[in-house]
Structures are given as structure tokens and as C-alpha cells.
Amino acid sequence: MTLQEAKEILEAEVLAGDDLLGQPIKMACGSDLMSDVLSFVKPESLLLTGLTNPQVVRTAEMADLAAICFVRGKRPDPLTIEMAKAKNIPLLTTLLPMFESCGRLWTHGLPGCSEYQKKR
Amino acid sequence: MALNNKISKIQELIYEISVGEVMRTNLVTVTPQTPMSRLREILREKRISGTPVVDGDKLVGIISIEDFIKWLANREPDCPIGQKMIKEVQTLHAEEPLTQAVNKFEQFGFGRFPVLDHQTNKLVGIITKGTIVEGLLKKLEIDHIEEEEVYRHRIKHFFEDILADKVSLFFQYDVEGQNFKRAGEGASRLKSSLRRLGLDPQIVRRVAIATYEAEMNLIIYTQGGTIRARVEPREIFVRVEDSGPGIPDIEKAMQPGYSTAPEWVRELGFGAGMGLNNIQRCASKMGLYSVVGKGTTLKIRIFTEEEAKSETRRNDSKTGPGR
Numbered sequence: 001m002t003l004q005e006a007k008e009i010l011e012a013e014v015l016a017g018d019d020l021l022g023q024p025i026k027m028a029c030g031s032d033l034m035s036d037v038l039s040f041v042k043p044e045s046l047l048l049t050g051l052t053n054p055q056v057v058r059t060a061e062m063a064d065l066a067a068i069c070f071v072r073g074k075r076p077d078p079l080t081i082e083m084a085k086a087k088n089i090p091l092l093t094t095l096l097p098m099f100e101s102c103g104r105l106w107t108h109g110l111p112g113c114s115e116y117q118k119k120r
Numbered sequence: 121m122a123l124n125n126k127i128s129k130i131q132e133l134i135y136e137i138s139v140g141e142v143m144r145t146n147l148v149t150v151t152p153q154t155p156m157s158r159l160r161e162i163l164r165e166k167r168i169s170g171t172p173v174v175d176g177d178k179l180v181g182i183i184s185i186e187d188f189i190k191w192l193a194n195r196e197p198d199c200p201i202g203q204k205m206i207k208e209v210q211t212l213h214a215e216e217p218l219t220q221a222v223n224k225f226e227q228f229g230f231g232r233f234p235v236l237d238h239q240t241n242k243l244v245g246i247i248t249k250g251t252i253v254e255g256l257l258k259k260l261e262i263d264h265i266e267e268e269e270v271y272r273h274r275i276k277h278f279f280e281d282i283l284a285d286k287v288s289l290f291f292q293y294d295v296e297g298q299n300f301k302r303a304g305e306g307a308s309r310l311k312s313s314l315r316r317l318g319l320d321p322q323i324v325r326r327v328a329i330a331t332y333e334a335e336m337n338l339i340i341y342t343q344g345g346t347i348r349a350r351v352e353p354r355e356i357f358v359r360v361e362d363s364g365p366g367i368p369d370i371e372k373a374m375q376p377g378y379s380t381a382p383e384w385v386r387e388l389g390f391g392a393g394m395g396l397n398n399i400q401r402c403a404s405k406m407g408l409y410s411v412v413g414k415g416t417t418l419k420i421r422i423f424t425e426e427e428a429k430s431e432t433r434r435n436d437s438k439t440g441p442g443r
Contacts, residue, residue: 035394038329039401043321051389058304059389062311062328064321 001025001110003067003090006046009104010094012069016081017090025066027111030102034059040113041065048101052076057083057091065089071098133259139221140214142255143235143245149174150183152202159188159201172234172243173205179234179243181205212247213238218255221247279317279353289317289351295335297344297362300388306347307332310358314351323424327356330402330420333395334360340385341365342416355404358420366412374400374408 004021006028007014014021029041030048034055037047043064049056052074060068067090070076075093076084084091094101106112148166150159150173162171163185170184183205191204212221212233224233235245279287291313293306311328315321331347338345338360345362367373373380374396381391400406404423410416 032389033392033394034389035333035392035398038333038398039394043325053388055300055303055388055390058308058332061308062304062325062332064325 001108003046003092005108006067006069006105006110007092009108010069010092010096010101012092012094015075015091015093016084017067017088020067020088020090023066023090025110027113028102028105029113030071030098037065038063042113045113046105046110048098048105050074050098052080054080054083056080057087057089060084060089061087067092069094069101071096071101129260130256133256134218134222137218137255137259138214139212139216139218139235139247140245141259142218142251143214143247144251145245147172147243147246149243150201151175152180152200152205154201155198156188156191156201156204157198159183163188170232172209172246173201174243177242179209179211179236179241181207182209182232182234184231209234211236214244218252221252225249287353291349291351293335293347293349295338295345295347297339297342299339303339304332304335306335310347310349314356317351319351319356320424323356323422326402326422327358327420330399330422331358331360333398334358334418334420336390337395337418338362340381340390345415354424356422356424358422360418360420361415363415364413366414367408367410367416368412370408370410 001024002021003023003025006012006025007021024044025046026044027042028046028048029037031037031041032049032051034051037049037059041047041063044066047056047060047065047068048071049068050071052070053076056068056076057080059065068084069092071094073093073095076091081091096104148162148168148171150162150171152173152175163169170182172179173181173183181202183201187204187206210224210228210230210233212224212235214235215238221233224230232246232248234243235247236242237244291310293309295306296302307328310331311324314324314327327349331349335347338347342362342364345360348359348361350357350359372378375393376397377393379391379393381393385391396408399418399420402422403420405419405421407419408416409419
């Protein structure tokens with residue numbers, strides 16, 4: 001699906017990168033632990049997280065994540081948003097909690113990172 | 121930044137591009153015998169504001185909508201255009217640079233200039249401010265695309281283009297301990313640099329993640345250190361060093377989930393005890409050496425050619441328990 005579709009499914013608001021909504025999202029991952037994200041997440045993923053510090057954007061940058069969506073209505077500070085804009089990483093925020101966000105995307109056919117791996 | 125470049129590019133182009141390159145060549149013309157009453161139709165139908173008057177293929181005058189309005193306002197009887205046209209026509213030559221056209225527009229305030237061929241003086245086209253803008257925009261687009269392609273091609277073959285028996289690029293990043301504001305900057309800059317060299321994105325990602333985790337360790341546990349990366353065609357070697365406090369039990373530290381991170385670090389999303397394991401997972405080879413009170417050295421090697429074979433090998437041998 002595209003980031004635009006994911007945004008609609010999550011009823012999310014765009015905080016950065018509204019010109020980047022056309023890109024494909026191949027899978028998603030929900031986590032608040034950045035080290036976990038760095039172990040498991042594959043590129044072209046959407047990260048759902050409640051963590052709003054700038055390290056989330058750094059993590060996304062290192063792992064080539066497609067976009068970040070903050071859950072539970074969380075919003076990052078302006079510095080984090082600026083960093084994301086500078087690195088062309090879209091930021092979204094949804095009022096839905098983590099479980100529901102993941103659930104909704106899953107029922108719309110978006111696989112998780114382990115599902116998407118071709119090798120074990 | 122981009123806007124500034126585009127503006128000076130336009131200035132360049134105005135000197136480079138000739139009138140002939142942007143002029144409109146599908147011309148609407150009238151003859152001196154055409155009656156003025158017909159002019160309205162012609163101007164409206166073709167959506168133009170003026171037209172050259174030609175006798176055969178010789179330019180004899182020019183007539184514009186202003187002339188038409190004057191004729192109308194004075195309620196003059198119908199007559200051939202030849203009587204109302206301007207006979208001294210300002211023209212441009214096809215070979216002239218656009219600067220000439222711009223100057224003439226400014227000087228005379230006319231809406232259009234017929235363009236003549238320099239040698240034969242035949243009418244070959246017409247130029248208005250609109251055609252200049254169109255032409256510039258087209259040229260900018262083409263140039264922009266070409267520049268990018270050349271740039272990308274050049275960078276991708278960086279190592280191939282350098283003639284030497286051995287090539288090695290060295291990058292160093294100094295990391296300040298305990299400074300979370302800039303945490304990840306070293307890894308980020310290294311990643312951008314490797315990207316620019318046109319290295320395989322998978323390789324770049326692995327280097328980036330490994331370096332990032334190592335940088336976080338420097339920031340969380342030490343007063344600072346250095347990241348030194350050596351980039352060669354077949355491998356990337358990253359060495360991360362600090363001068364304290366050292367790791368008392370390396371084996372324990374390598375256990376996934378084991379962490380000595382203080383509480384405030386966990387609040388930042390780190391301290392899950394996965395850092396060293398992530399590094400191990402990304403690296404083709406990894407070595408960790410530490411002396412308590414003296415410091416720690418982390419060596420990471422990522423092979424570029426091994427990529428295809430390494431996926432399976434790493435998954436088999438280096439995966440920690442229960443992942």
C-alpha cells in the first residue's frame with residue numbers, strides 16, 4: 001500500500017513530508033525500543049511508535065525506514081520535526097493507540113517485518 | 121539554496137540561448153492588403169496580440185491590437201492594413217543571444233519582435249516575453265536532468281575511476297560523550313558520505329546501523345571517543361575507540377538483553393541490551409577489546425563482495441539465542 005493509504009487507515013495527521021505520501025509501504029513495525037527497530041526492521045517499512053525524541057528520526061535514517069507514525073496522539077518537538085523534514089522522512093501522528101493502529105494496518109493486508117523476510 | 125542556483129542558471133542561459141532557439145515559428149501573418157476589419161478575427165482566433173505584415177516573404181510592417189483599437193476608437197472606415205501598420209519594424213536576428221531580446225523589450229516596451237534570418241533577412245519567427253519564459257523553462261528542465269545523470273554516473277564509478285594499486289578513503293568522526301542532542305550525527309554523516317560514493321545501499325545501511333549503535337554506546341557510557349572508517353573497494357572497516365570506563369565483562373555485555381544502561385537512557389528508547397548484538401548482526405566480522413579504566417576499542421568489518429553469500433552465513437552463525 002502507499003503511505004497515503006496507510007495515513008487514511010490510521011486517520012493520521014501529517015507532520016512532515018506531505019509531498020512524500022505516494023511512496024510504497026511494504027510492511028510495518030510497532031515498537032518503542034530503538035534497538036529492536038534496528039535489529040528487525042527492513043527498509044520501506046512504516047514504524048509505529050510512541051517514542052517522540054529525535055533518536056527516532058535518526059533510527060529511521062539509519063535503517064532506511066519509509067516513514068514514522070506516532071501513536072496515542074503523541075507529537076514530537078519542533079526540532080525532531082525539522083530533522084525529519086531535512087532528511088525527507090515523513091512523520092505522521094494518529095490518535096489511535098498502538099495495538100489498534102497495528103491491527104488496522106494488518107487487516108488491510110500490510111505484513112509485519114518477520115512475515116516479509118524471504119529467508120527465516 | 122536550489123532557488124539561488126536556478127536564478128543564476130537563468131542568467132547563464134540568457135547569454136547562451138539564441139533567439140532562434142526559443143522563437144515561435146508557426147507564424148500568423150497578414151498582408152498589407154488584408155482589411156483591418158479582418159484583423160479582429162485573426163487576433164482573437166489565434167489568441168495573439170499582434171502580427172507581422174508580409175509582402176511575399178518580405179517583412180514590410182507590423183500591426184498590433186493597440187493599432188486596431190485606435191482605428192476602432194476613431195471609428196475610421198475599413199481600409200487595408202498596409203495603411204495603418206507600423207512600417208519601421210524593430211526586429212531581432214535568430215542568431216542573437218536572448219540578452220538582446222531582453223534589452224529590446226525593455227528599451228521599446230513592445231509586446232513582440234519579428235525574427236529575421238541574419239543572412240537572407242527573411243521572416244523566420246516571432247518572439248514575445250512569453251516565448252522567452254517558455255524557452256527558458258524548457259532549457260532549465262533539460263539541463264537539470266542532464267546534470268543529475270552525469271553527477272550520479274560520476275560518483276558511482278568513483279573507485280573505478282581512481283588509478284592506483286590500492287585505494288583507501290578515510291573518515292573520522294569525533295563523538296562527544298553524554299551529548300544526546302547530536303547523538304547519531306557521526307553515523308548519519310558517514311552514511312551520507314558512503315551514499316555519495318555510490319556504494320550498495322544494503323552495505324551502506326549495515327555500516328550505518330553498526331556505527332549508530334556504536335556511537336550511542338560512546339555517548340551513553342563514555343566521555344566521548346572517535347569513529348574511524350576506512351573505505352576500500354572490497355571492505356569497510358570501522359573502528360570505534362574511547363578512553364574509559366571500559367567493559368568489565370565482555371561476554372555478559374554480548375548477551376542479548378543484557379544492559380547496564382541507566383534509566384534515563386531507557387526513556388530514550390535505548391538500553392534494551394541489543395546494541396552490541398545489532399552491531400554483530402550487521403558486521404561481517406566484529407571484535408571488541410576493553411580494559412577497565414583504560415578504554416574500549418570496537419572493530420567492525422563489512423565486506424562488500426560477500427553480500428550475496430553472507431545473508432545465509434550470518435543468519436546461521438551469528439544470530440543470538442531465541443530471536
